[in-house]
Amino acid sequence: MKLKILRSHTRHLRVRDIERIMLGSEPFRTYGFDKKSCRKIINNNRKNEILIAKLKNDIVGFAIYETTFLNGYYLKLIAIDPSQRSIGIGNKLMTALENEILKKKKKVLYLCVTDFNRRAQKFYKKRGYKKVGRLTNYAKKGIDEFLMRKVFKT
Ligand SMILES: CC(C)(COP(=O)(O)OP(=O)(O)OC[C@H]1O[C@@H](n2cnc3c(N)ncnc32)[C@H](O)[C@@H]1OP(=O)(O)O)[C@@H](O)C(=O)NCCC(=O)NCCS
DSSP states (O other), X not given: OOEEEEXXXXXXXXXXXXXXXXXXXXXXXXXXXXXXXXXXXXXXXXXXXXXXEEETTEEEEEEEEEEEETTEEEEEEEEEOGGGTTSSHHHHHHHHHHHHHHTSSOOEEEEEEETTOHHHHHHHHHTTOEEEEEEEEEEETTEEEEEEEEEOOO
């Protein structure tokens, strides 16, 4: 698989790629993501770092993160094109992000995962993330988010 992970900024992400990757799949559907929300991702994250997964010339996934959150970093959003899931791209993006963090002083990564998103919870658990909190009714009434954390050993 000719996959490249590129370090970039959200302004290099095209709205149509975000739409293809996010619209119509969970947990984004339940949260009511639409074309407007996809455009907002670019506008609201101009200052944030991003890792882009490129397969040949196609953007097939991305991870947006913040470098200041509690005592570490925060993964705001990771998403892989539904047609390219379960072939290792999510893991490659996470490894690239974790390798960056390992070079920094603060070696902790936080993220949130929706209570019904069992697949993502399993994905993070396998990578060593632990649930450290529960944000009840966080973005939508009746749906909670788990706060997860990985502390990297040096
Ligand atoms: C969660 C998500 C980011 C994972 O990305 P992914 O690319 O599908 O993940 P990977 O392929 O790296 O790993 C997932 C599974 O595929 C398996 N896998 C990895 N490489 C593989 C390969 N070469 N061949 C077959 N299977 C493989 C992994 O073992 C893993 O197995 P698991 O389901 O038992 O955990 C992705 O499913 C996604 O975008 N989901 C929707 C958005 C979302 O939930 N984001 C997280 C919100 S917090």
